[in-house]
Amino acid sequence: MEKVSLADAFASFDDHWEPRLAAELNGQAVKLAKVEGEFVWHHHDDADELFFVHSGELRIELRDRDDIELTAGEMVVVPRGVEHRPVADEESEILLFEPRETRNTGNVESDETREELNRID
Incomplete structure (x- = not known):
C-alpha cells in the first residue's frame, strides 16, 4: 500500500492524452492524464468509463445526446457502447477509472492508441 499524491503525480509528466497508471484494484485501473484539444471519437464495447476532473474543464461530446x-x-x-469524444479547450488534469485492460481509444486504432501505460512512480 502506497499513497499517491495527485499533485505530485500530475507534476511528474507533461504530455497530453498519455494516460499513466496510478493504482490498480480488483481488476480496475486508476489512470491519470493531462488533456488538451480533441481526442478521437470512440466507444468501449465491454467497459464503462469514469471521468473525474482534477483541474480544468472537460467536455464529453456524445453523438446521440447533449454534451x-x-x-x-x-x-x-460514460456507459459501455456509448460513442464519445473527450475535449479540453485548455489543459486539464483528469482521472480515469476503468478495467485495467481497457484501451484508451476503445474500438478505434489511431496515433493516440496506447496499449501499455507508464506507471506513476
Missing part, C-alpha cells in the same frame, strides 16, 4: 461539461471536482460515467 456533458465537467469542471474540477466533477465526474461522469
